[in-house]
Amino acid sequence: MSADGQVRGDWAVVAATALVVLAAWEGVARALQVPALPGPSAVLWMAGWLARDGTLFTDVAASLGRVFTGFTAAALLGVSLGALGALGGRWTAGLRALVSTIRPIPPIAWIPLSILWFGLGDPSAWFIVFVGAFSPIFVQTCWSLQRCPSTYLELARSVGAGPWLTFRRVRLPAAAPGVVAGLRTGLGLAWTSVIAAELVGAQSGLGYRIQMHRVVVETDGVMVGMACIGLCGLAMDAVARRVERRLVDWAP
């Protein structure tokens, strides 16, 4: 089968699976008739209502705005401190140890502290997004810069390249695929972190909206929020993949 045929075949399988799952879900929902399990048709109706109302777009925009702010800060600081950690040798061992220590703490565990420090609102959510995205970006940048292939470095030395030229033209591009992969992972974690932050510490956004629907037992509203989170995450990853392919198109 050709590659095109393979892709078409895959899509057909995906579509068929989705249809089967949706039909089964609808069937179970109609059979049970409980508020906790609305069918896909009810969820779709709610999505349409929230879209016409404008709430859905306002919430998506609020969540994306928080991700943008927190992720930008994490990317800037993660890449620069990661580079410092990689190139600083033993002088930055403390920095690497500090990040290794805070890395296993999940972003959600920072929420109480962020509310105490920043109160309820955007700064608290920005901080949670930052915490979620920073570690993978730092670690990948540091790791990628430290593991520059020795053959490239030997080549740079053999042609007489100084430390700055070697960093700029050899170490940095060689590390780029790893750094970009770290940024992609960071973006994914930023998105999941913002939802966690909004569930408890915000007055808008998809996480906040899910929580509000839960309080009034509008399960279809909760599911609309969840579906939006999934679709937005998918879209962000697709954009990140395109950017990755453009930035490091030489990487295998």
Next chain:
Amino acid sequence: MMEASRCIDLRFAFPGADRAVLSGVSLSFPAGTTTAVMGPSGAGKSTLLRLLAGLLKPDAGQVVVPEVSGHDQAVSVVFQDPRLLPWLTVRGNLDFALEAAGVPAVDRRARWRPLLEAVGLAESEALRPSELSGGMAQRVGVVRALALRPRLLLLDEPFAAVDPLLRDQLQSMLATLLRAGSTTAVLVTHDVREAVVLADRVVILEGAPSSVRQVLAVDVAHPRDGLSTEVTASARAVRAALSAAMAR
């Protein structure tokens, strides 16, 4: 007459090793000549090349390369693998080496373009390394080293990874380039015929630690045909000397 490059009483041991790899290695590389370095595996041939390139620091002794003028390079290396930076095009790789050597941007192209044409890659300057065959990539490696206009060109088994037919072509190409530029070169190789086709003399390293056991002159007129009776006779003499060294 241009001064010869030399190494004087070189000694080198890898950190933590019980025994030195090389000891008391003294050689002179007269300007415009090619010296092939041969010997059994582990005799320190590539280590000698790295010491000459300044990529390793000798425990004792020194390497003396005559002063260079302008932006020429004292030493440049053709590695066994082409070592092209995969994120740069052929042009980018060549420019990078010249940038490192301090050659102004406006002069770089003039340094590598004639060489690239000479090796038959005139149309390939915009290609990425992933788009080149092994032989093409190795030719770019040779052009990069020659564009630096080194006092001493070091070749570390440059054609070991290419197929035999292509190897013959690349050897002829290299012989032409070396003679055209009166380049002083040191070639490490396991291929006796390659050594005889390219070199003016063959140095045999042997022992533990290794030192120079024999220096054989290759007295065959250029251009050399790898299948000629003169080259075959010379190759036989070198092979006999190598066999004797390995038997010790």
